[in-house]
Amino acid sequence: MASAAEQLAANMNYGAFQKATDLHKRLWFTLGALLVYRMGTYIPIPGIDPAAFAQAFNGQAKGILGMFNMFSGGAVSRMAVFSLNVMPYISASIIVQLMGTMYSPWEKLRKEGGEAGRKTLNQYTRYLTVVLALVQSFGISQALLHTGGHLVAQEPVFFTITTMATLTGGTLFLMWLGEQMTTRGVGNGTSLIIFAGIVAQLPMAIWQMFTLTRTGExxxxxxxxxxxxxxxxxxxxxxxxxxxxxxxxxxxxxxxxxxxxxxxxxxxxxxxxxxxxxxxxxxxxxxxxxxxxxxxxxTAHLPPWAxxxxxxxxxxxxxxxxxxxxxxxxxxxxxxxxxxxxxxxxxxxxxxxxxxxxxxxxxxxxxxxxxxxxxxxxxxxxxxxxxxxxxxxxxxxxxxxxxxxxxxxxxxxxxxxxxxxxxxxxxxxxxxxxxxxxxxxxxxxxxxxxxxxxxxx
Missing domain, CATH: 1.10.3370.10 (SecY subunit domain)
Incomplete structure (x- = not known):
């Protein structure tokens, strides 16, 4: 008859085996979702010249576009379908949190609504994400049209519609992908998407350091x-x-x-x-x-006072x-x-x-x-x-x-x-x-x- 210590060891090995199988599935799902995200950062939006845009982007790399490019894993520099990343979703979440402390009906949902109230606020967050993504994608399309005609190879109206649909759809897909990673994977999906974008830029940063060292700078x-x-x-x-x-x-x-x-x-x-x-x-x-x-x-057309x-x-x-x-x-x-x-x-x-x-x-x-x-x-x-x-x-x-x-x-x-x-x-x-x-x-x-x-x- 097995001793108590042997039975305990067998039970712990059994639990570890069951957990290892489930954890492997979660890890593989997370890695697969991140791979899909990385592939999307290399697909440019329709009607844009990637080479011409990359050259124009270099002049804006030190602005807010450079920060968004860091969070998106280089998607902004390639004007990919995931250029907006999950930033509209994060902004919408913060706005809903702020409104949940200042707007009485939402505050009641947050405090007394329980699980149903939390789901309602999450739905409001998704709706607001769509609105923010549409506004930001419209601004990007207009900026591309007015920056220079050599960047866009389509009619202005058609390019605006396709850009808004593509970038908004990319953000909503990443929002859904992040929720799936949180439920079926390991970790917080939205945070992991931003994490993957930052880590993807790390090898390039290290290579820049070695290049500067080799050139004597x-x-x-x-x-x-x-x-x-x-x-x-x-x-x-x-x-x-x-x-x-x-x-x-x-x-x-x-x-x-x-x-x-x-x-x-x-x-x-x-x-x-x-x-x-x-x-x-x-x-x-x-x-x-x-x-x-x-x-x-x-800047050449600014008034004298500016x-x-x-x-x-x-x-x-x-x-x-x-x-x-x-x-x-x-x-x-x-x-x-x-x-x-x-x-x-x-x-x-x-x-x-x-x-x-x-x-x-x-x-x-x-x-x-x-x-x-x-x-x-x-x-x-x-x-x-x-x-x-x-x-x-x-x-x-x-x-x-x-x-x-x-x-x-x-x-x-x-x-x-x-x-x-x-x-x-x-x-x-x-x-x-x-x-x-x-x-x-x-x-x-x-x-x-x-x-x-x-x-x-």
């Missing part, structure tokens, strides 16, 4: 310093993203009949970086927008002192702003009060909410400083070397998405290991575990 020590800085920034991001302040939550004891229930304690974790990667993305978009608009305008605009806008590019100053200030602002949207101390304190939980030494209700707000504010100060340092250190290198692909935003997104994906993989392994163990033990204990004892009697 960058010495070997500088290249080594950049790699060392990248490793240090990654380790710093991992440490800060794992850091959290745990507030002790105590639940009172209650007597039901002759038994005592409750008296348990748990922790309310507060992350240092509650806002995530939203602040640097918003700050970059707003700062690079004037440079992009100025690039599409004919002749200072090109030189002023030129200071709002990567590596410029004014850009770095405003970039850091806006990151701090959006960190506090988005944290206040994501975490509501009053709502959290009210939920704790409803379930009988309390913070030791602090009265439930308003006192608890004030204490949470005090702790969260101090954590947000540290988080804002952390994000600002991570994003500005690579920008300082940009002022000396032409390395736009090593932006702090891209490093932050890459590390955080990798950490979240690895955590989900570990959760899948652990949960299925326990499920296999419980199923196996129930099968043996229920069918054959009790019968020998009854027979012995």
């Amino acid at each position: 960058m010495n070997g020590f500088a290249m080594f310093a950049i790699f060392a800085m990248a490793v240090g920034v990654v380790l710093f991001i991992v440490f800060m993203e794992r850091s959290q302040r745990r507030l002790l939550v105590q639940y009172p004891k209650r007597q039901v009949g002759n038994r005592m229930y409750g008296g348990d304690s748990s922790f309310l974790p507060l992350k240092i970086n509650t806002a995530g990667v939203i602040p640097p993305i918003f700050a970059s978009s707003l700062l690079l927008l004037p440079a992009t608009v100025m690039g599409f305008l004919a 002749q200072w605009l090109p030189s002023a806008v030129g200071q709002l590019q990567h590596g410029k002192p004014l850009f770095m100053l405003l970039y850091g200030a806006m990151i701090i602002f959006f960190t506090f702003f988005y944290t206040s949207i994501v975490f509501n101390p009053e709502e959290t304190a009210e939920n704790l009060r409803k379930y009988g939980g309390f913070l030791p030494g602090i009265r439930p209700g308003k006192r608890t909410a004030d204490y949470m707000d005090f702790v969260l504010t101090r954590l947000t100060v540290i988080g804002a400083a952390y994000i600002t340092v991570v994003c500005l250190v690579p920008e300082a290198l940009t002022s000396f070397y032409n390395m736009p692909a090593l932006g702090g935003t891209s490093i932050l997104i890459t590390v955080t998405v990798t950490m979240d994906t690895v955590t989900q993989i570990q959760s899948h392994l652990l949960s299925h290991q326990y499920e296999g163990l419980i199923k196996k033990s129930r099968g043996k204990g229920g069918a054959g575990g009790m019968r020998p004892r009854v027979a012995a009697r």
Whole structure:
């Protein structure tokens, strides 16, 4: 007869085998979806000359188009069907979140609607994604038509319609693909799509560094310093993203009949970086927008009173002192702003009060909410400083070397998405290991575990 240790080992191996099969399927589905996404970034929209557009894109690479090109894995530089990527969907999600805190009907759906309310808000997000994608694709078509006739080989009206349909359809397909990856794959699908676009640009950035070193524009020590800085920034991001302040939550004891229930304690974790990667993305978009608009305008035809605009806008590019100053200030602002949207101390304190939980030494209700707000504010100060340092250190290198692909935003997104994906993989392994163990033990204990004892009697 097998010992208890042997049975436990067999049960754990059984659960691991079952989980490995399911996890393999999820991983293969995720890789296949990312492969489909990468293929779409090389398919140009109808009616565009890819070679002529690539040449014209080089003059706009330092504006907002360069940032979108980084997030889309080079799709913007090729004007592919996935040029908009999932940025309209992300913008729509943020707008719906903001409206969910300010618009009373949506706030009621978010708080009291449950699963049905969440599905309704998700549907509103999809509708808003379509609207934003149509507006952005229309703007892109008009910019291409007015930039130069050599870029477009179709009639203006027909080109506008096909461009809007193609780019909007590409965004909706990526939105659907991201949802499928989240449900049937591993990790958050939308985040993985952005992650894949950034990682796809990494080999080109490394090749640029080696090219600059070979031509003498960058010495070997500088290249080594950049790699060392990248490793240090990654380790710093991992440490800060794992850091959290745990507030002790105590639940009172209650007597039901002759038994005592409750008296348990748990922790309310507060992350240092509650806002995530939203602040640097918003700050970059707003700062690079004037440079992009100025690039599409004919500066030679500006009125006399506006002749200072090109030189002023030129200071709002990567590596410029004014850009770095405003970039850091806006990151701090959006960190506090988005944290206040994501975490509501009053709502959290009210939920704790409803379930009988309390913070030791602090009265439930308003006192608890004030204490949470005090702790969260101090954590947000540290988080804002952390994000600002991570994003500005690579920008300082940009002022000396032409390395736009090593932006702090891209490093932050890459590390955080990798950490979240690895955590989900570990959760899948652990949960299925326990499920296999419980199923196996129930099968043996229920069918054959009790019968020998009854027979012995």
